Amino acid sequence: MTVESALLRDDLVSEMAILGRAARNAASELALAAPEHRDAALRAAAGFLRSQSESILAANAADMAAANAKGLSSAMLDRLLLTADRVEAMAKGLESIAAFPDPLGRILEERERPNGLHITKISVPLGVIGIIYESRPNVTADAGGLCLKSGNAAILRGGSESAQSSGAILDCLQAGLRQAGLPEAAIQCLPTTDRAAVGIMLTMNDSIDLIVPRGGRGLIERVQRESRIPVMAHLDGICHTYIHAAADADMAREIVLNAKMRRTGVCGATETLLIDRSATESHLPAILKSLDKAGCEIRGDETVQQLNIGVPVKAAVAADWDTEYLDSIIAVKVVEDLDNAIAHINRHGSQHTEAIVTGDEAAATQFLNRVDAAIVIHNASTQYADGGEFGMGAEIGISTGKLHARGPVGADQLTSYKYIVRGSGQTRP
Amino acid sequence: MTVESALLRDDLVSEMAILGRAARNAASELALAAPEHRDAALRAAAGFLRSQSESILAANAADMAAANAKGLSSAMLDRLLLTADRVEAMAKGLESIAAFPDPLGRILEERERPNGLHITKISVPLGVIGIIYESRPNVTADAGGLCLKSGNAAILRGGSESAQSSGAILDCLQAGLRQAGLPEAAIQCLPTTDRAAVGIMLTMNDSIDLIVPRGGRGLIERVQRESRIPVMAHLDGICHTYIHAAADADMAREIVLNAKMRRTGVCGATETLLIDRSATESHLPAILKSLDKAGCEIRGDETVQQLNIGVPVKAAVAADWDTEYLDSIIAVKVVEDLDNAIAHINRHGSQHTEAIVTGDEAAATQFLNRVDAAIVIHNASTQYADGGEFGMGAEIGISTGKLHARGPVGADQLTSYKYIVRGSGQTRP
Numbered sequence: 001m002t003v004e005s006a007l008l009r010d011d012l013v014s015e016m017a018i019l020g021r022a023a024r025n026a027a028s029e030l031a032l033a034a035p036e037h038r039d040a041a042l043r044a045a046a047g048f049l050r051s052q053s054e055s056i057l058a059a060n061a062a063d064m065a066a067a068n069a070k071g072l073s074s075a076m077l078d079r080l081l082l083t084a085d086r087v088e089a090m091a092k093g094l095e096s097i098a099a100f101p102d103p104l105g106r107i108l109e110e111r112e113r114p115n116g117l118h119i120t121k122i123s124v125p126l127g128v129i130g131i132i133y134e135s136r137p138n139v140t141a142d143a144g145g146l147c148l149k150s151g152n153a154a155i156l157r158g159g160s161e162s163a164q165s166s167g168a169i170l171d172c173l174q175a176g177l178r179q180a181g182l183p184e185a186a187i188q189c190l191p192t193t194d195r196a197a198v199g200i201m202l203t204m205n206d207s208i209d210l211i212v213p214r215g216g217r218g219l220i221e222r223v224q225r226e227s228r229i230p231v232m233a234h235l236d237g238i239c240h241t242y243i244h245a246a247a248d249a250d251m252a253r254e255i256v257l258n259a260k261m262r263r264t265g266v267c268g269a270t271e272t273l274l275i276d277r278s279a280t281e282s283h284l285p286a287i288l289k290s291l292d293k294a295g296c297e298i299r300g301d302e303t304v305q306q307l308n309i310g311v312p313v314k315a316a317v318a319a320d321w322d323t324e325y326l327d328s329i330i331a332v333k334v335v336e337d338l339d340n341a342i343a344h345i346n347r348h349g350s351q352h353t354e355a356i357v358t359g360d361e362a363a364a365t366q367f368l369n370r371v372d373a374a375i376v377i378h379n380a381s382t383q384y385a386d387g388g389e390f391g392m393g394a395e396i397g398i399s400t401g402k403l404h405a406r407g408p409v410g411a412d413q414l415t416s417y418k419y420i421v422r423g424s425g426q427t428r429p
Numbered sequence: 430m431t432v433e434s435a436l437l438r439d440d441l442v443s444e445m446a447i448l449g450r451a452a453r454n455a456a457s458e459l460a461l462a463a464p465e466h467r468d469a470a471l472r473a474a475a476g477f478l479r480s481q482s483e484s485i486l487a488a489n490a491a492d493m494a495a496a497n498a499k500g501l502s503s504a505m506l507d508r509l510l511l512t513a514d515r516v517e518a519m520a521k522g523l524e525s526i527a528a529f530p531d532p533l534g535r536i537l538e539e540r541e542r543p544n545g546l547h548i549t550k551i552s553v554p555l556g557v558i559g560i561i562y563e564s565r566p567n568v569t570a571d572a573g574g575l576c577l578k579s580g581n582a583a584i585l586r587g588g589s590e591s592a593q594s595s596g597a598i599l600d601c602l603q604a605g606l607r608q609a610g611l612p613e614a615a616i617q618c619l620p621t622t623d624r625a626a627v628g629i630m631l632t633m634n635d636s637i638d639l640i641v642p643r644g645g646r647g648l649i650e651r652v653q654r655e656s657r658i659p660v661m662a663h664l665d666g667i668c669h670t671y672i673h674a675a676a677d678a679d680m681a682r683e684i685v686l687n688a689k690m691r692r693t694g695v696c697g698a699t700e701t702l703l704i705d706r707s708a709t710e711s712h713l714p715a716i717l718k719s720l721d722k723a724g725c726e727i728r729g730d731e732t733v734q735q736l737n738i739g740v741p742v743k744a745a746v747a748a749d750w751d752t753e754y755l756d757s758i759i760a761v762k763v764v765e766d767l768d769n770a771i772a773h774i775n776r777h778g779s780q781h782t783e784a785i786v787t788g789d790e791a792a793a794t795q796f797l798n799r800v801d802a803a804i805v806i807h808n809a810s811t812q813y814a815d816g817g818e819f820g821m822g823a824e825i826g827i828s829t830g831k832l833h834a835r836g837p838v839g840a841d842q843l844t845s846y847k848y849i850v851r852g853s854g855q856t857r858p
Contacts, residue, residue, distance in 0.1 A: 028775075028801075031801070032798065032799060111820055113818070113819075113820060117809060117813065117818075119819060119820075124801075124831075126831050126832070127831060209831060209832070210832065230659065230832050248854070251854040254854065254856055255854065255856060257856075258856035258857060259856075262856070262857055346457075364851075368849050368851075369461065370461060372457075372460070372553075372847075373847065374847060374848065375847070375848045375850060376847060376848070376849055376850070377850040377851075377852065378849075378850065378851045378852060379851070379852040379853055379854055379855075380546060380850060380851075380852030380853075380854070380855040380856070381855065381856045381857050383856075383857040384546065384850060384852075384855070384857055389542070389546075389857065390542075390548060390848070391540055391542060391548075402553075402555050402556060402638060402845035403555070403638070403639065403659050403832065403833045403845070404832045404833045406845050406846055406847065407846075407847070407848050416831035416832070416835050417835055417836075418801075418802065418803060418804070418805060418835065418836070419803065419804045419805070419819070419836050420797050420805055420807075421804060421805070421806040421807065421809060421813060422793075422797075422806075422807045422808070422809075423806065423807060423808040423809030423813075424808055424809075425677070425680040425683065425684065425808055425809070426808075426809040426810065426813070427683055427684060427686075427687035427688075427691070427809070427810045427812075428687060428691055428810050428812040428813055428818065
């Protein structure tokens with residue numbers, strides 16, 4: 001490191017420390033703010049998103065031009081792009097978060113002890129949450145809104161490609177906070193998109209309580225490796241749909257097609273299809289034909305390759321059972337029975353979302369109990385793995401860890417709790 | 430590192446990996462074991478503790494002889510010592526854990542979605558829990574028992590001083606597991622008390638899901654620094670009792686005396702007394718006299734030093750407000766009002782347990798809401814900070830972190846959850 005860059009880094013460290021302290025102070029204020037004020041700030045921010053739509057789109061156009069010049073992929077450009085509809089969707093999203101019940105002050109447990117002590121366990125905010133994401137600018141509004149709803153201060157770090165768009169959205173969120181009389185520092189962005197700032201952020205365990213990374217595997221791995229702050233995330237979504245011998249053939253076909261092809265880039269998309277050997281002839285041809293027709297590449301084990309049903313099947317290799325394609329590709333494996341399917345999933349799955357299709361209730365119960373995953377599904381598509389679909393309103397992500405929150409993470413999951421003990425002079429014997 | 434020690438380390442790493450895999454396999458089996466079997470194992474283990482009491486005491490005598498020869502302090506010797514009564518208490522402890530309701534399979538939430546999907550959130554085990562503790566051999570039974578109750582496999586690492594005692598207790602736990610038809614590897618100890626084994630253990634994030642350290646600050650700090658596995662713990666218990674102007678004087682005196690002196694070595698013991706300036710003359714003399722009579726050293730701020738009530742008061746220095754004495758010492762500070770008290774606690778407290786004594790309900794509510802701690806108490810002793818006193822049966826420790834469990838950690842807190850989704854062929858639009 002040169003003397004100059006060392007000085008610049010020192011400056012950045014102090015700037016980040018100031019930002020961290022501001023977040024901590026804002027979090028203390030937010031924790032005590034009435035729910036009406038937090039909701040008012042969300043609704044005001046939605047109003048500003050609408051009234052500032054033109055300047056947000058102008059900022060986004062500048063980001064898009066720079067991204068085009070850099071030659072980003074069309075998938076990345078699509079993630080970066082904002083339209084009037086997408087801005088309206090962000091505004092609606094904030095309003096729907098505002099309409100949800102208050103996640104704070106919920107009575108989680110209550111008990112009276114024999115000595116007369118009255119103990120209540122109530123939900124409280126976590127504190128300060130750091131969110132690190134990639135190019136989607138709408139995460140700025142979603143994540144900032146969920147943190148605000150749950151009384152947490154947010155420190156956001158979006159991708160450098162979306163810096164101007166995110167900045168314009170942040171302005172609206174902060175204007176909403178001001179209008180509701182809440183501290184602006186409740187939602188902040190990092191002062192620079194310099195990668196060094198992320199490194200510093202991940203060491204700020206005095207001022208940040210939780211890191212939520214959203215993005216590709218590379219980002220998540222880096223964050224998990226470097227962070228001195230607890231991280232809530234999922235690394236992979238290697239989800240399976242298992243067609244049991246007693247599955248209805250039409251239901252199986254429709255569920256698999258939806259689970260794989262509705263959207264291939266989401267973490268709840270099915271990557272591997274398992275099917276009982278006794279159902280291969282009866283069920284598999286129609287499933288593979290519909291996948292093929294929808295443009296899905298099929299990679300099968302030996303039995304599948306030998307089916308000869310006029311659908312191209314590539315040979316699956318060992319790595320296919322451990323790959324999250326996030327693309328129009330599916331791995332297909334024939335299993336002997338339920339035990340075999342469960343063993344495969346517990347070995348190769350990523351504890352995200354796993355589904356069984358069967359008409360046999362006992363087999364379904366076995367599967368739901370014995371598969372170790374955040375979400376286990378009977379007779380429905382794995383693409384339901386989503387906070388909105390679970391009735392949580394919005395989600396900041398899906399966690400595959402077992403500590404704190406597991407599965408979709410909404411406002412309720414961004415809380416901790418405290419025990420309130422009320423006595424009348426009790427001393428402990 | 431010499432070639433020889435490197436080879437020994439390689440051996441230890443492989444031995445630890447085998448132990449980790451055995452724990453992971455045992456955890457899978459335990460997660461599916463019926464509650465009757467887990468409880469039967471706990472009761473059988475209690476029976477073996479009783480029938481093997483003599484050999485446990487003989488093992489403990491050997492540990493005590495070695496500890497005496499090493500010149501350990503009398504406090505450490507007392508923690509290490511087992512008696513027939515203490516063995517019986519361990520057996521009773523296991524039976525009381527067995528008698529508690531099953532922490533697994535609890536329905537935490539249940540909802541029907543408009544599309545007909547039925548979502549149930551149920552409690553499941555965390556997996557494998559590593560417990561690192563110091564000289565108390567009874568932690569072997571308590572921690573092993575709580576993990577077993579909650580369907581988690583346990584990897585225990587007790588202090589080297591208590592190795593023989595812990596080994597004899599482990600034998601009883603494993604005999605209980607065998608008798609109930611459960612895998613012995615559900616509760617294991619490290620193969621050696623070599624410190625290097627702890628270092629290896631803290632990197633085994635593939636086979637251990639959570640580390641719970643129990644012991645002094647040095648141990649906790651080392652574990653938090655080195656662990657690549659999430660750690661649940663509390664570093665300090667700097668607990669305050671605040672006497673508000675509207676406190677009943679007798680109640681204040683009795684609560685402070687109990688909060689400080691009932692047991693000075695527990696984390697819920699009060700370390701700092703705060704008192705409103707307007708209550709110093711009316712309330713403080715009796716409080717300080719009773720503390721002094723009980724053998725407590727008093728370190729006061731200037732106002733307290735000038736009280737002149739015939740009780741020796743040392744001058745408190747800045748460090749006193751941030752010290753966990755775990756001893757018969759109390760720091761005493763006069764505050765102007767409730768705001769002042771809350772600000773002091775939120776700055777100097779360790780987010781463990783904080784109490785207010787007052788007859789003023791509004792002041793109490795302000796305190797309970799605004800103090801940021803795992804446990805906040807009105808009109809009772811801070812020494813109630815204990816899982817048993819909270820009605821949890823037993824506790825593995827107290828957490829001051831806000832992620833996952835906060836406050837006393839019992840069997841319920843050693844669980845995660847999964848979402849079970851039941852459909853009838855739903856595909857996502």
